[in-house]
Amino acid sequence: MKNEDFKYIKATSLEEVFALQAKYGENAQILAGGQSLIPMINLRMTSPATLIDISGLQDLKGITHQHSPGRVAIGALTTHAQILNSKTVTEHVPLLAQAVPHVAHLAIRNSGTIGGSLALADPAAEYPCVALALNAQVVLKRKGGERRVSAEEFFQGLYKTAIEPGEVLTAVEFLEVAQNQRTFFTELARRKGDYALVGLAINLTLQGSVISSARLAFMALEDRPVLAKQAMKSLVGQSFNSTTPHLSANVSDALRKDISPWGDLQVTGETKSHLAGVILGRALFEMAVQNV
């Protein structure tokens, strides 16, 4: 065994999880799908004294579509594979559906969960980026209450989120896509399923063929997924159909001001900055072609 020893408790209800969290405090970690936590434990990057296994909590599983306001709620323990195969997601949250095939590999997708990925807040993960682009609401429950935190407030830094001690991320809610909304996800990775060098989730609202609002969320650039706010502004008012494979100069200038990427083991920050412009150009072109 490579990992350090820990105490393991399989929770049978959310109430029990709250009680266990209160009892074991900061030394306890929640185990959901385990596809990030277990590797970190195996590598001894983290050594929680107690693991609270919530994988048996049925209430935290599944995808529901609610009407007026139309939104899709996804339980924290829903796996990547379940999201990938969900018609509700494909139809009503197409951006998420487009992103899931990029999440890890077949076997990992059968175990890993959306709640686990959001709570971990890896800056190179797809769900946080998609959640930010759609400004999804993250549902946090605690003993005797719950609150909703928008994705913009939720991701606070490297593996750092708005989750307070005593809280459990139980679901995430996405507004269903509107008629005049266009979304797109793309990423560059050395090998399919690996961590992206850079990734991008786009969420545009159109008035006729003119962009009336734009959200661009980039991943794997900084300590958390980031909105390219200047570039978003510069896209507003542009005609969607005339978008060319080459980004207009003002959008790419704005983008350069928005982001200050970190280098990683694979590429420098400068390269990431360049690649961010490349995938934005490609994505807008692709979207315009699809829109015709």
Added chain:
Amino acid sequence: MSDQSLEISLRVNSQEVNAQVPVRMHLAEFLRESMDLTGSHLGCEYGACGACQVHVDGLLVRGCLTLAVQAQGKHVETVEGLTEKGVLRELQNAFLQHNAFQCGFCSSGMLITALEITNHYPNADREQIRDLISGNYCRCTGYQSIVDAIESVLKDQRLRNQLSAPKAQSEMGVDK
């Protein structure tokens, strides 16, 4: 430290098993060390290489990213069990024919991923096969021969389906 261990009961291949396992032991290690099923290989033990893959209740998972105690009440099938069932036979023959086994370290995990492809992605082309096996490392073959082997099984499978149901509309979409 706790040195905690728990009693689990599960089914491994065709065998009902009761065992006392340390909570920190992962499933692949349990299979290898306690069950003597050494077909599941330990390469990286952090989910990158795919050599430890097994089925848990019919789902493909990484044996090193599942704790043995999490298999409580479940049905675990290893490459040994799947081989005995015969479901890997065609793939194993194709791997031999195309020289897709070299050192053999990745083979058990690779075969189980290949089974996932032949079961769920019957129309996968070479590029899709490459994507689908991207979670399994092979350090010998350069993947070419593995893709050849899987592709040949998919082709045979499609041919058989055509012959057995010449008029039926096929629903073999790549479920992606």
